[in-house]
Amino acid sequence: MGEFNFYDIYIPTLLLQAILAYVLYRVLGPVWQFLIASGWVILPSLFNLCVYIMLVMLVHGIFLFFGI
Template identity: 40%
Template sequence: MSDFDIYGVFVPSFLVQAILAYILFLCVGKITDKLIRDGWVAFSGLFNLCLYLLCLLGIHQAFVWFIV
């Protein structure tokens, strides 16, 4: 993956992917907050980290699939 050139400013593609993954994480996090509140998740911090990494993996695969 390479950089995006926005008016002479080079933005790394991984930064764009990370921001999109965070937005997706916020949307999915609203759904999974009920599971955390009800006690179905033991370690909420670890759960949220893994959920964000799964979102990042999905966004990265979408970039690889559609951009390249």
């Protein structure tokens, strides 16, 4: 993986990816809440966890594609 050096503080790349995925999750949250509220999702907490993991994988793939 790697890390970023920010004024002699090493920040893991996966931490930045997880934070970016969380921001995306919060921005797209109303879409998930609409699906949950309308009855399309049976287990909301498991669904939310899976969506977040997919977003982390998506952000990680983008980081790998661009070589960051």
